[in-house]
Amino acid sequence: MIVGVIAASLAMSIGGYLATPPDERFDPSYATLHAIVPLVFAICAAIAWRLDVAPSAARLMAVFPLLWIPQTIYNVIAPLGWLWPVVRGVDLLWGVLAGVLVLIYPRGTFDDNTDRAIAYSAFAVSAVNFAAVLLLAVPDAVPCDCAPNAYSFLDAPTAFAIIDAGFRLFGGALVVVVAVRMLLRWMRGSVPARTIVFLMPVALLAWATTLAIQVVSYAVDTAFDEVAATISLIAIATIPVCFVAGIAHARNLRARVADLMRITRESADRTLWEESLARTLRDPSVRVYWWDDRDGAYTDAAGEPLDVGDGGGAGMLPITSPSGARLALIRHDLALTDNTRLLDGVSSALRLSVDNGRLRSQVEATLAQVRESRERLVRASLDTRRRIERDLHDGAQQRIVALGLQLRVLADRASAAGEGDLAARAEEAITESGVALRELRELAHGIHPSLLSAGGLALAVPELAGRCPVPTEIDVRVGRLPEVIESTVYFVLSESLANMAKHAKATRSWVSVEVVTMEADVDDGDPEADRADDAEAAVAQSEGEAVRLVVRDDGVGGVDPRGTGILGMADRVEAVGGTFALDSPAGGGTRICVDLPLGAVDPAGDVVAAVPMPEAEPAAAE
Structure with a gap:
């Protein structure tokens, strides 16, 4: 269809130009510009x-080239008395289409009844002019030697001239009215309205000015200035360009909604959302009100309720969940009301942001419950270990010791009585009871070392390292700590030393325990990196203290991080909110680093604090 319209328009321009005598033709540059407009x-x-x-609007633009009839076309259709009056009657209808195109800009529909009245009056006057041309026009009404008008029934050149001049004056005045309305609308409009309209008033005013000059020139029967004619053509050609540019600008606003997705990853931060939305829509008047279920009303980011009279001159966009529940209300400029796709995109982005915030809160609450549950399990395990160790110490160990003493008395009496065989068997029983006692003490020590409870890490770590077959240097610089922290450090160290002795083939190892200050998390502007940092050190509060255990050896390395022992140590550390790091390159030894924060919260909600104690002297042992 577009190709056909272009072909018809070019045929009229080229055909008329060639049919016109050389001395009567327009300047080639002007004729080319005139042909370019359609x-x-x-x-x-x-x-x-x-x-x-x-x-x-697209239909009006497509019809326009067919009505953009060059005056030279009459040299082609001059012999056709039934055709040239019809062409003469519609050859100015393009002005009406251009005016209507301006009136429906940028929505594609009329804004109000005034615009409709202007358009309908223009079509009505055009219909009167068309009838006058058919019934009254004579060949002198067009610049050609045309055949007689086949439709004329009355020879009234004066009446036709008056009607023709009145039609042109009315058209010029109407264009001026449309131009003034567009200019006033642009001046009074908001920022979004002006950014969408932008160049149209300039093009329309240029066209109106040159059209007024043309009407005056026609009325006084003088030549139309070529410069003004050129400006007029350029201004008319600018109208559809401005229309399409406005549409493209509105579409670009819809594309900018994608920027809102950046903040939907976090949650519906109210102040941030309003600022981002205003920047995206280029509308500083944007306000976002959030639904408060408790109060049953919309409130802004500051908690102020929505004023029902605040919506005058603005559009309201309600945001609801898929189930129909109220979420928010966006007050925006009326210029954006008809941009339904843009508003739909904003609605989807905000709805997604609210959903993300709700899900994030639920996940955080669930993780907090999991952390509390894991800490309760650790404490319950610790209590169970302590109770078992106490029961073994006060029960089974005491009985074995008592049994050993009785056997010693029995062996001494048998020896004194000359019962050598009985004395030998008693000695064997004494030896077996001693072995059983040692094994029971080692078992109790593995369940929960009494030395840890009595003296803390400063005493328990050297004793534990002393039982390791690999020579170990230790450096313990901590006092008494919360029991759960001490127990975690001790058993992680015990498992590390046991694994090293079995698999590392190390000749030396090093152990250090100290209290360090955790660095505050620096905001680098990357929310993804910040969340990763928070996940890795969720329990380390900003600039808080933590106990750091480092165990390293000069063994063969290559430890599998998915091994049962490694995963068990990591689980034990994470259960109390710590972080576990393993570095074990093949052939480069193994290094285990554990950080346990001292600001963890116990299940009862009390903050766990280190028990003050004089600084322990650094212990060193192999």
Whole structure:
């Protein structure tokens, strides 16, 4: 369809130009510019159709080239007395289409009844002019030696001249009215309205000015200035370009909604959302009100309720959940009301942001419950270990010791009585009871070392390292700590030394325990990196203290991080909110680093604090 329109327009321009005598032709540059104007309209119509917005505007642009009839066309149709009056009756209808195109800009529909009245009056006057041309026009009404008008029934050249001049004056005045309305609308409009309209008032005022000059020149029967004519052509060609540019600008606003997705990853931060939305829509008047279920009303980021009279001159966009529950209300400029796709995108982004915030809160609450549950399990395990160790110490160990003493008395009496065989068997029983006692003490020590409870890490770590077959240097610089922290450090160290002795083939190892200050998390502007940092050190509060255990050896390395022992140590550390790091390159030894924060919260909600104690002297042992 567009190709056909362009072909018809070019045929009229080229055919008329060639049919005109050389001495009567327009300047080639002006004739070329005149032919380009309808091509611009046709191309813009194709673009508007491609953008799938404002179909009425696209149709007007497509029809315009057929009504952009060059005056030279009469040299082609002059012999056709039944055709040239019809062409003469519609050859100014393009002005009406251009005016209507301006009136429906940028929505593609009329804004109010005034715009409709202007458009309907223009079509009505055009219909009167068309009838006057058919019934009264004579060949002198067109610049050619045309055949007699086949429809004329009355020879009244004066009446026709008055009607023709009145039609042109009315058209010029109407264009001026449209231009003034557009200019006032642009001046009074908000920022979004002006950014969408932008160049149209300039083009329209240029066209109105040159049209007024043309009307005056026609009325006084003088030549139309070529400069003014050129400006007029350029201004007319700018109208569809401005229309398409406005549509593209509105579409670009919809694309900018994608920027809102950046903040939906976190949650619906109210102040941030309002600022980002205003920046995206380029509308500083945007306000976001959030639904408060408790109060049953909309409130802004500061908690102020929505004033029902605050919506005058603004559009209201309610945001609801898929189930229909109220979420928010966006007050925006009326210029954005008809941009339904833009507003739909904003609604989806905000709805997603609220959902993300709700899910994030639920996940955080669930993780907090998991952390509390894991800490309760650790404490319960610790209590169980202590109770078992106490029961073994006060029960089974005491009985074995008592049994050993009785056997010793029995062996001494048997020896004194000369019962050598009985004395030998008693000695064997004494030896077996001693072995059983040692094994029971080692078992109790493995369940919960009494030395840890009595003296803390400063005493328990050297004793534990002393039982390791690999020579170990230790450096313990801590006093008494919360029991759960001491127990975690001790058993992680015990498992590390046991694994090293079995698999590392190390000749030396080093152990250090100290209290360090955790560095505050620096905001580098990357929310993804910040969340990763928080996940890795969730329990380390900003600039808080933590106990750091480092165990390293000069063994073969290559430890599998998915091994049962490693995973067990990591689980034990994470259960109390710590972090576990393993570095074991093949052939480069193994290094285990554990950080346990001292600001953890116990299940009862009390903050766990280190028990003050004089600084322990650094212990060193192999």
